Amino acid sequence: MIRDIFINFKQLLWKKWLIIISSLVIIAVFPLFISPYFISFIMSIAMYVILCASWNVISGYAGYISFGHVVFWGTGAYLTTIFINKLGVCWPIALISAGIGAALIATLISFPLLRLSGTFFAISMLAFTEAMGIAVAHFGNLTGGGGGTYIIPLISLNTAYFLMVGLASFLLLLMLGLQNTKFIYSLKAIRGNEIAADTLGINTVVRKRQAFVFSAFPAALAGSIYVLNVCFISPHTAFNITITLRVIMMTVLGGIGTVLGPLIGPIVFNGIAELLWARFPFIHKAILGVMVIIIVLVIPNGVVPLLNKLFKKKFNTLKVKKQKQK
Amino acid sequence: MYQFTGEISILISLIISGLTMGFIYIIIAEGLNLIWGVMGIVNLAHGEFIMLGMYITYFVSIYLNINPLLSIFISFIALFIFGIILNESLIKRVIGATPLMSMLLTFGISIFLINMGVIFFGGDSKIVDFASGSIIFKQIVVSKPRTITAAISIVISLLMYWFLQRTETGMAIRAVSIDKDTAMHCGINIRKINAITFGIGAALAGVAGSLISFIYSFTPMVGQTFMLKAFAIVVLGGMGHFIGIIIAGLILGVFEALGAYYINVHLSEAIAFILIILTLLIRPTGIMGIGND
Amino acid sequence: MKDKKVLEVRKISKHFGGIFANKDISFDIYEGEIISLIGPNGAGKTTLFNLINGVEIKGQSRFPDEGYIKFLGKDITKERSCNICRMGIGRAFQIVQLLEELSALENVIIGAFVNIESIYKAKEEALVILDFIGLYNKRNYMVGELTIADKKLLEIARALATNPKLLMLDEVMAGLTPVEFNEIAKKIKEINKTGVTIMLIEHIMQAVMAVSDRIIVLDKGAKIADGPPEEIVKNKKVIKAYLGSDENVRG
Helix, strand or coil, X not given: CHHHHHXXXXXXXXXXXXXHHHHHHHHHHHHHHCCHHHHXXXXXXXXXXXXXXXXXXXXXXXXXXXXXXXXXXXXXXXXXXXXXXXXXXXXXXXXXXXXXXXXXXXXXHHHHHCCCCHHHHHHHHHHHHHHHHHHHHHCHHHHCHHHCEECCCCCCHHHHHHHHHHHHHHXXXXXXXXXCCHHHHHHHHHHHCHHHXXXXXXXXXXXXXXXXXXXXXXXXXXXXXXXXXXXXXXXXXXXXXXXXXXXXXXXXXXXXXXXXXXXXXXXXXXXXXXXXXXXXXXXXXXXXXXXXXXXXXXXXXXHHHHHHHHHCXXXXXXXXXXXXXX | CCCCCHHHHHXXXXXXXXXXXXXXXXXXXXXXXXXXXHHCCCCCCHHXXXXXXXXXXXXXXXXXXXXXXXXXXXXXXXXXXXXHHHHHHCHHHHCCCCHHHHHHHHHHHHHHHHXXXXXXXXXXXXXXXXXXXXXXXXXXXXXXXXXXXXXXXXHHHHHHHHHHHHCHHHHHHHHHHHCHHHHXXXXXXXXXXXXXXXXXXXXXXXXXXXXHHCCCCECCCCHHHHHXXXXXXXXXHCCCCHHHHHHHHHHHHHHHHHHHHHCCHHHHHHHHHHHHHHHHHHCCCCCCCCCCC | CCXXXXXXXXXXXXXXXXXXXXXXXXXXXXXXXXXXXXXCCCCCHHHHHHHHHCXXXXXXXXXXXXXXXXECCEECCCCCHHHHHHHCEEEECCCCCCCCCXXXXXXXXXXXXXXXXXXXHHHHHHHHHHHHHCCHHHCCCEHHHCCHHHHHHHHHHHHHHCCCCEEEEECCCCCCXXXXXXXXXXXXXXXXXXXXXXXXXXXXXXXXXXXXXXXXXXXXXXXXEEECHHHHHHCHHHHXXXXXXXXXXXX
């Protein structure tokens, strides 16, 4: 199946290769030209791209909508602080270990939780997130308790930028390559009709677990990079349902179950949020609420499928990125 | 004459205290359950209906000098109307869509309401001055506000039960929650029932909010926690089962009270979530539920 | 060919809440046969299929209360349905269980993935099967866009793609016009010629009589007859079972 990924890439038209490579080059040289504020802005978009793309795997492709995705992000951040503060490891190892730790936790809870379906799975993930937040606040010796915990700055803003943006790019490209593979199709089959998928030889239990762990790992890495950059994390931030809901919203806005959805969603959403905050500093949050309502009622399938229909051809690869000028 | 020891009287006080909150939780959960069972909508804005009830009581009692008890009626009517308006303008458009859509829509409404609340009411803590003081019986201490709210909650729950079992509208609502298509073929106007159900669900939450305002201080953000607890109760009690919800609500109230005293306040908040997870694992249909979803 | 036993079912019983859906059922199926499972409504035919297939019935366990089932000599009584599929049993459901939001081609590709790793090979295989079944021109239609007859064909195609040794078809002809179900009957015979053993649940007696090597009759959960079509037609118990119910016997 790995061979399939490479074959998929080889089959991309040269035009798409051009777009991909030029986009990568552009974002690689960004830091030379823009202000630190804008670097942070792009980084936060990239973080949401990672969260959306990973959430998309279990919720978009496999159809198991999770309302607790932030728990892996928060766990990644906290594991990083524990590894660095309590165990004294260097940050690259802390980063990878945080990802692995979160993946292990995901594997563990997948046994009970993935037996549930639909709304029950969604709510149980929500409950798990809240429980994690409370547990972290409780075990203060390890985690710094409810007030949060600090780490000393270990990486520069630019390093954090490259890590976050690099991870986002890698993940998007990976999803692109995975489009035409047994893995993704198995997940789509599970979403399409889980019982039928079982009778078609797909080991749904194992596949769901794979998708779930696959979605946890990048989210944890994103959380790790976040805390390495911001140097502070608290349970309120780490396990905040608002982050989960933003991820869901952005992915839905972009197009759930598509490759570009997790890219376009965060860009559009954060772009609009930024504009709103600049123009209407007091009521911008309320307007966000209105935005959510409008998205659900007007474009429930997201932007990418809408564009698909408009241009009448399968756009499941990259299109020209619109640069957000500040 | 039997004298309760200190330990036991504390325990009994806690249990009673927990029960009083439990009765309020039941009302919240009933509203959520109605909306979920009848319309298939997962209402993430339910907490904000509670919040609105709190603030209605606050403003009505302070600015209009109306007895807080009367404000319960005002909450009910105001939230009922608000619920119907919301349904007709927004909610009914996602009936029949995937649960995700209703969750997102109600989430958007929730964000909007919370932030409008912060703008109009201010983010600071408010409190409603109602009755105060305690009733003491043989070393068992029960607060007066809680006693009164518990009594009112029980009355409301009984009224709801009577409504659902004995009135034509109530039975129509139950019919739709059991089998929408059959109900439609029996001539029940589904759209009207949906609107009424959402209105009642919101009204129940509003009333619960008014009652809670007698006990706790509140900000525009407190709705979320209550909503999650209501979910825990609906899941634990088994969707659709009135009695299950009663039992689950009381269990949650009592466990929270005991947990807050014997363990600590934070972990007692986690009890709702632990209960959700445990229930879903051990008996996904809840204490009394029949299989669904 | 007659000697190799494909499926061995022994003393299978299953009850739900007081009703015996299957009572002490035993039979064998040999390689290359086409077996039809018939009986009045509620006789327990689909339940038996579900037990063989390992498919969960709403809220109940998927294991028989008693008895065992062996496929190609291996005990599959408590095996998971995905493993049963890998071992070589393909299933088409009475109410079509197609994969939603996917195209016809994608549905068949997923079936082909049982034995193939690469999507490109799976796609080739899927196209061959779609061509055979007659859906090649509609291969890119979404499942929701297909007619009921096409859906039934796709259901069979999907099961075929798993390269089964035993194909179980549950009322694939229900709701079709005579022209349509004659087509399917022909396809079933062609599939059988390639060496696939077939077990059908069917109500349409014309088709049953035309394709079957052997017929097994169930009534109220128990097996009441097992033999070639000529015998079954004359079997008194069978006739009584059908006349005793509202079943409309055609042909």
